[in-house]
Amino acid sequence: MRVMAQMSMIMNLDKCIGCHTCSVTCKQVWTNRTGVEYAWFNNVETKPGVGYPRQYEDQEKWKGGWVRTKRGRLKLRAGGRLSKLLHIFDNPDLPVIDDYYEPWTYDYDMLTTAPAGTQSPVARPKSLLTGKNMDIKWSGNWDDNLGGSQETAADDPILATMSEHVKMEFENTFMFYLPRICEHCLNPACVAACPSGAMYKREEDGIVLVDEDGCRGWRMCVSACPYKKVYFNHKTGKAEKCTLCYPLIEQGKPTICSETCVGRLRYLGLMLYDADAVLAAASIENDHDLLDAQRGVFLDPFDPEVIAAAKAEGMEDDWILAAQNSPIYKLIAEYKIALPLHPEYRTMPMVWYIPPLSPVVDVVSTTQADSEDARTLFAAIDRLRIPVQYLAGLFSAGDVRPVEASLKKLAAMRSYMRDINLGRPADERIARAVGMTGETMQAMYRLLAIAKYEDRYVIPKAHVETARELDELACSLDTDGGPGMGGPGQNAGPFGHESGMPLAGTVSNYNEMTGKAGEKTKPTTPGRVNLLNWTGGNVPPGMFPPKKSPGAPA
Amino acid sequence: MTPLDFLLWVAFPYIAAATFVVGHILRYRFDQFGWTSRSSQTYENRLLRWGSPMFHYGMLMVIGGHVVGLFIPKPWLEFFGVTEHIYHLGATWMGSVAAVLTIAGLIILIVRRRLVTRVHLATTVMDKVMYIFLGGTILFGTIATVLHQVLGAGYDYRGSISPWIRSLWGLQPDPSLMSDVPFFFQLHVLTATALFLLWPFTRLVHVFSAPIGYIWRPYVIYRSRDTHKGSGARPVKRGWEKAELPNVRVSPRADEPSRPSRSRTNIRR
Numbered sequence: 001m002r003v004m005a006q007m008s009m010i011m012n013l014d015k016c017i018g019c020h021t022c023s024v025t026c027k028q029v030w031t032n033r034t035g036v037e038y039a040w041f042n043n044v045e046t047k048p049g050v051g052y053p054r055q056y057e058d059q060e061k062w063k064g065g066w067v068r069t070k071r072g073r074l075k076l077r078a079g080g081r082l083s084k085l086l087h088i089f090d091n092p093d094l095p096v097i098d099d100y101y102e103p104w105t106y107d108y109d110m111l112t113t114a115p116a117g118t119q120s121p122v123a124r125p126k127s128l129l130t131g132k133n134m135d136i137k138w139s140g141n142w143d144d145n146l147g148g149s150q151e152t153a154a155d156d157p158i159l160a161t162m163s164e165h166v167k168m169e170f171e172n173t174f175m176f177y178l179p180r181i182c183e184h185c186l187n188p189a190c191v192a193a194c195p196s197g198a199m200y201k202r203e204e205d206g207i208v209l210v211d212e213d214g215c216r217g218w219r220m221c222v223s224a225c226p227y228k229k230v231y232f233n234h235k236t237g238k239a240e241k242c243t244l245c246y247p248l249i250e251q252g253k254p255t256i257c258s259e260t261c262v263g264r265l266r267y268l269g270l271m272l273y274d275a276d277a278v279l280a281a282a283s284i285e286n287d288h289d290l291l292d293a294q295r296g297v298f299l300d301p302f303d304p305e306v307i308a309a310a311k312a313e314g315m316e317d318d319w320i321l322a323a324q325n326s327p328i329y330k331l332i333a334e335y336k337i338a339l340p341l342h343p344e345y346r347t348m349p350m351v352w353y354i355p356p357l358s359p360v361v362d363v364v365s366t367t368q369a370d371s372e373d374a375r376t377l378f379a380a381i382d383r384l385r386i387p388v389q390y391l392a393g394l395f396s397a398g399d400v401r402p403v404e405a406s407l408k409k410l411a412a413m414r415s416y417m418r419d420i421n422l423g424r425p426a427d428e429r430i431a432r433a434v435g436m437t438g439e440t441m442q443a444m445y446r447l448l449a450i451a452k453y454e455d456r457y458v459i460p461k462a463h464v465e466t467a468r469e470l471d472e473l474a475c476s477l478d479t480d481g482g483p484g485m486g487g488p489g490q491n492a493g494p495f496g497h498e499s500g501m502p503l504a505g506t507v508s509n510y511n512e513m514t515g516k517a518g519e520k521t522k523p524t525t526p527g528r529v530n531l532l533n534w535t536g537g538n539v540p541p542g543m544f545p546p547k548k549s550p551g552a553p554a
Numbered sequence: 555m556t557p558l559d560f561l562l563w564v565a566f567p568y569i570a571a572a573t574f575v576v577g578h579i580l581r582y583r584f585d586q587f588g589w590t591s592r593s594s595q596t597y598e599n600r601l602l603r604w605g606s607p608m609f610h611y612g613m614l615m616v617i618g619g620h621v622v623g624l625f626i627p628k629p630w631l632e633f634f635g636v637t638e639h640i641y642h643l644g645a646t647w648m649g650s651v652a653a654v655l656t657i658a659g660l661i662i663l664i665v666r667r668r669l670v671t672r673v674h675l676a677t678t679v680m681d682k683v684m685y686i687f688l689g690g691t692i693l694f695g696t697i698a699t700v701l702h703q704v705l706g707a708g709y710d711y712r713g714s715i716s717p718w719i720r721s722l723w724g725l726q727p728d729p730s731l732m733s734d735v736p737f738f739f740q741l742h743v744l745t746a747t748a749l750f751l752l753w754p755f756t757r758l759v760h761v762f763s764a765p766i767g768y769i770w771r772p773y774v775i776y777r778s779r780d781t782h783k784g785s786g787a788r789p790v791k792r793g794w795e796k797a798e799l800p801n802v803r804v805s806p807r808a809d810e811p812s813r814p815s816r817s818r819t820n821i822r823r
Contacts (some may be wrong), residue, residue, distance in 0.1 A: 007578070036772070049765055066806070075630075081768055081769050082769065084768070085765070085766075085768060085769070088610070088765070089606045089607045089609075089610040090595070090602060090603045090607050091595060092600065092603070094595055094596065095596075095599060096595070096596050096597070096598070096599045097596045097672075102806075128672075129597065129672045129675070130673070130675060131675070153617045158631045187774065188774060191773070191774050191775055192773035194775075195765030195768040196763065196768075197767065197768070197771055197775055197776065198764050199775060200775040200776060200777040201775065201776050202777060202779055203776045203777065203779075204774070204778065204779055211777075212587055213586035213587055213589075214586070215590065216589065216590050216591060216760060216763040216765070217590035217591045217592060217593050218593075218765065219593055219595060219596075232596050234594075234596050234597065234676065235676075236587070236590070237589055237590035237591065237592035237593060238587070250779075294787055311717045462779070486651070
């Protein structure tokens with residue numbers, strides 16, 4: 001047994017209103033640069049829908065993820081090592097930028113600088129690739145809220161596996177949102193496909209990252225990821241992906257997408273797993289057994305044997321405590337209501353989802369029946385094959401049983417808590433019907449519905465003090481020009497010039513942490529004042545660039 | 555030996571070799587982030603999927619042929635029974651196949667680079683310079699081969715060019731060997747030398763990243779955040795600038811004086 005910790009996320013789809021705040025804040029933080037204009041590390045898809053990039057779930061077409069060979073071994077679907085190297089000059093499975101969408105901007109300047117004329121000036125869309133005028137015909141969420149879905153939804157790879165009847169009727173039946181980030185898989189196909197070995201899984205928290213210095217732009221990761229969550233920066237020629245906001249996670253803070261989620265539907269926490277068991281679990285024969293196989297890889301953080309093994313691996317006590325308090329562990333292992341996205345890709349994804357009950361509730365409400373009555377809901381779950389089958393196509397390789405079990409627990413909670421809210425005695429039979437007790441049902445209700453910040457995010461800080469001993473290094477983004485800026489030795493830290501960034505340095509407390517009593521930190525540009533230290537009172541010298549001498553070139 | 559001979563066949567090759575070696579070391583040390591093939595496959599896939607494998611596989615054959623012809627002394631091959639006649643036939647025929655593949659691939663790639671706007675706009679000045687010398691080297695080499703080996707009586711470069719190159723490696727340069735070499739062979743050697751000089755400053759560096767180790771390494775790689783290498787070791791790198799239009803002037807009307815073009819903030823090296 002090799003105990004490893006994985007920072008994981010769970011999203012409660014019932015609460016997602018599809019506002020795209022997560023996507024926008026993520027974009028502002030990570031991908032507002034040339035070369036990745038088209039990339040959304042976080043995106044929100046309307047389901048049913050074709051997704052982003054278009055039809056990414058169709059692995060017959062894109063050849064992402066793993067397959068099990070006849071001899072029971074795992075192989076990348078696109079081919080083995082030799083085949084990868086032979087195709088290195090032309091990746092046959094690479095999506096082109098149009099499969100995502102051609103990035104554009106608007107010619108906003110025209111609105112203010114257009115010469116006087118008879119027509120109102122307009123800001124025409126301009127391609128960011130060619131600079132030419134373009135017609136916008138597709139984007140990252142073109143079929144948002146089923147917009148235009150009568151044209152495109154038939155291309156949804158999951159709908160395609162269902163009957164004709166569904167295709168005709170789905171619009172009247174259900175719709176929900178699916179926010180997606182990198183899955184930070186336990187068995188990542190992107191890492192396995194990288195010829196340069198530049199992609200890796202972090203030992204400490206399992207976050208999958210790209211070493212930008214080591215990446216040589218072979219693009220195999222882009223096609224190998226079945227979720228298409230590795231993006232090719234067409235400007236720098238390097239791969240980029242969701243980092244699970246590791247600079248924040250290292251400080252014990254939630255990712256940007258989680259922090260800004262208005263529905264408060266994201267959960268972050270640790271999952272302990274047995275790294276030695278991953279390959280066997282991912283190689284299991286039947287697709288329907290993959291969910292249980294992955295559950296089997298997780299370790300019980302309360303088990304004394306697991307704790308001893310984790311400590312033997314050097315895991316600190318606060319991490320073990322965090323694993324015990326993890327909302328992820330509760331939702332996956334205790335309540336068993338969270339499910340992985342497309343386990344059949346065999347990558348062992350670690351961003352899981354609580355399937356939405358709302359399609360069922362919506363249908364029940366329209367029939368004038370009591371949509372908070374447990375028996376009505378249970379019957380509806382059994383009867384509404386279409387949404388349940390569709391959810392099974394997403395979350396359990398087509399096996400409806402785990403989805404039904406999960407939905408019934410949500411339905412039971414809804415019904416059980418109504419009685420309590422109305423001051424009626426709690427009906428323990430409802431809890432028992434789904435194999436739970438009233439106590440766990442209320443605990444689950446607190447986690448899902450009340451969803452306190454400190455319950456949603458249980459993130460232990462990275463142990464930077466050990467890193468400092470080894471490498472004089474605090475934040476790994478402290479490279480010059482990196483988002484951490486400054487870097488060790490650039491500014492005087494609170495412990496003197498020789499130390500690195502402050503341990504708990506954040507934007508909000510940067511001034512106090514770096515400002516040694518009475519000593520102003522030096523700006524990085526000579527002659528300029530460091531605006532981080534500006535109190536806003538007066539105009540210090542160096543606030544503005546020095547005036548150019550009259551003779552100097554403009 | 556004239557001063558020109560010395561310049562072309564001793565000084566120039568050594569300068570190119572020194573630049574090649576030192577340039578690669580410096581670039582590897584200071585510009586890991588820029589070390590990439592800068593693929594344009596995401597812009598255009600159809601033409602590339604024909605041109606790129608043709609060019610690259612052709613090029614691998616060409617390089618293999620050059621290694622045999624230039625670095626294995628004639629008596630060694632003859633020891634294994636490869637006579638001048640057999641060598642000539644083999645080199646000419648296999649060389650021609652490789653040349654056809656390479657040239658056809660290169661033409662597809664260059665046409666694509668020029669005609670597909672997205673790819674054209676992503677082409678740097680250094681790319682264009684590199685294309686001139688790469689294309690020139692291949693062109694002159696092909697002309698020399700066709701003129702002398704296919705149509706002509708056959709020129710035994712293993713008696714002149716090959717010993718000259720080995721004399722360079724042995725640090726006993728003998729420029730006189732090159733004086734009487736046919737013109738197009740000379741031109742081929744000179745453009746190739748210039749290409750080696752430019753090499754470390756172009757995207758050609760990706761040749762030295764051929765990921766052979768992928769065959770043996772474990773699939774999933776784990777790295778500790780503590781072994782993070784090079785923190786603070788490198789200065790500001792390009793590629794982290796804001797999104798903006800490609801560097802083409804977008805003027806709303808032809809008769810209107812164009813606005814000052816947007817300044818490009820990215821640093822080209």
